[in-house]
Amino acid sequence: MAKRTALYEEHVRLGGRMIDFGGWDLPVQYSGLMEEHLACRNAAGLFDVSHMGEVHVEGPDAESFLNDLLTNDVSKVAVGQAQYSVMCQDDGGCVDDLIIYRRAQDKFLVVVNASNDDKDFAWMREVLSRKGYRCTLTHESAHYSQIAIQGPKAAEILQRLTKTDLSAIKTYWFAEGTVCVGVPALLARTGYTGEDGFEIYVSWDKAPEIWRALLEAGKASGIAPCGLGARDTLRLEMKYPLYGHEITDKIHPLDAGLGWVVKLDKANDFVGKAALVQAKENGISRTLVGIRMLDRGIPRQGYAIHDGEGAERVGEVTSGTQSPSLKQAIAVAFVPKGLSAIGTRITVDIRGTKVPAEIVATPFYKRS
Amino acid sequence: MRFPAELKYTKDHEWLKVEGNVATIGITDHAQSALGDIVYVDLPKVGRELKSHDTFGVVESIKAVSDLYSPAAGKVVEINSELINDPARINRDPHAGAWMIKMELSGEATGLMDAAAYEAYVSTLK
Known part of the structure; x- marks a missing residue:
């Protein structure tokens, strides 16, 4: 049986058409894909993305471990900043694409795709075991809910529910604050739609009240709950890659147009680098x-x-x-x-x- | 969900309205709802001979592609070409305005359900 997010009851109440997606029972649409897609482009869309996987990487070697694991240059990421990256196999094939959030000098949140969650965590442990890194990995997916609010009205709606000054958060930066009545949340100006907006990470049990509050706060602005269908068409209009389509374990990131996050000249000899250098020499x-x-x-x-x-x-x-x-x-x-x-x-x-x-x-x- | 009593239904979620030896065919309200926003339809050429269960066209929503199956044998005598430019009409008016083809039946259409039987069938699919 498919897993349910903390928002399952909300989806059913909103008339969501539930489907199995990567082992999760999630709405493919509510009122209709077209309407939801356009609501996100013109006003705001609200997405349950709690199926995404979360891993904590902590310790004095957290940065050097991630810099060995990932293609992008983690040393360029400041505290409070996020970075898109790719995790490769030794042969250069993509294990997954992901976002890292640097919460402290020695503390990162890594967010991966739902369908790859367990595979990714296993791979991270495997790479960790190759050297004596002083850092720990904890698989936190079961404790997090993630709600994305995206669209031109997203910031003003979310601002009604938080004291954190959202205008001070630049794209691909985040702040740790609270939403609603003191619910701790990581508020990240990231997303997968091409619109301005936020991805909100909260404790699993707090997700329903945040979800309902956002729908209420955004009602007059035209917010719509959006299913996986709209999430897919929105990302596709931006040509954002989706694992299993543009990237797979058989496709390396240079072929997939992700050369901009592959830093072959960074100091770390990252996993897959030799294969990618070879691929580049052979010609893409x-x-x-x-x-x-x-x-x-x-x-x-x-x-x-x-x-x-x-x-x-x-x-x-x-x-x-x-x-x-x-x-x-x-x-x-x-x-x-x-x-x-x-x-x-x-x-x-x-x-x-x-x-x-x-x-x-x-x-x-x-x-x- | 509507299940008009004057129509006959197939397990492939097509409806038929038989008048003399001509059947008008479309997809059901349940089918359009399950597909979601319909953005594309392909229909056969007038004159095409179809066997029962032949694919006579395709309907696509934003997310999915679905074949259309002929519920009986016969010859296509008319198509609703307005649907080509307005496939969303299938969502708006599946049982009347968005009829797809008219067929001259070469024999009796068999294995069809009446509205009550189809409604019962749909309720088993949840």
């Missing part, structure tokens, strides 16, 4: 691009990409949908470097028909 042959359809049809994960004439199979769609914001079918796909220039014509095999498409600039959606 494929790349993740955004495409838009030029004729009818919606590209989906796994559909084949052919060249413009439809003669030769050259790649594959990793994620695709009808974009609710753009009213246009879009996709992210792997194509050879030579076919990745903006404006290049390709075709997508949709149920046997080669439908014309073109490479476009991303993000697909740009905030006005």
Whole structure:
């Protein structure tokens, strides 16, 4: 049986259509995906992301351990700052993508994908055991709830419930304060929608009162509870990667367009570095691009990409949908470097028909 | 959820309205609701011969792709081409305005449920 977040009863009460997602019983939608997506773009969306995994990394060697484990440069992260990063296998394949939050010089919160939670923790322990690091790992997923409030009205709604000055928190920074009546919370200006907003980490048992208070505080501003469906279309319009689609244990971060978080020149000989250096020397042959359809049809994960004439199979769609914001079918796909220039014509095999498409600039959606 | 009494239903969540030897076919209120916001539909060409259970088209919501199955054998005599440009009509008006195809039946359509039987069937799917 799928696990339930602390907000399960809230979802059912709000008419959420529950599905199994990575072993969790979560709403794919409430009122409707389109409406929820647009509410987040135009006002605010509220998401239960409590299924995400949390790990505490603490001790004098916490930074050097994470810098050995992750591709990004942890030494650049100040206390109160967050950083997006990738955790690789020795062969360079992605174990997961994640966010680290530096809570003190020697104290980090690491947030990973739900479906990888146990695998990630096991891998972190394995890497920890390779050297005598003076730091501890604790798997805290069961104690945290995470609620994301995203959208142009997100900050003003959340501000009604906290004394922490949210205007002082820059993007990818956070503060530890309280929400509602003294509930301790980590308030991070991070998210997965392309909108301004916050991810709120609270103790599991406090999640329902925070959730209800945010919906109430945002009512007049047009807040909508949003399901996994809208979460996926929102991230896809931004071309944010999703594990299992754009990144997997068979795909390394340089292919997946995550070179910007791979610091091959940092001092630490991080896990996967040798493989990534080798891959770079060999030349990156494929790349993740955004495409838009030029004729009818919606590209989906796994559909084949052919060249413009439809003669030769050259790649594959990793994620695709009808974009609710753009009213246009879009996709992210792997194509050879030579076919990745903006404006290049390709075709997508949709149920046997080669439908014309073109490479476009991303993000697909740009905030006005 | 609506289950109009004048229609017949299939386990694939299509409805039929049979008049003489012509059947009008669409998807049910339950089907559109389960799919969510419908953003794409493909329909067959007029004149296409279909066997029972042939795929005659596709309907897609933002998240999902779903085949349309012919509930009987026959020939497509008319399609509702307005749906191509307004697939959301299937969400708004599944049982009437968003009919999909009309078929000239080549035999009796079998294995169909009446409204009560279909409603009972849907209630077992939860």
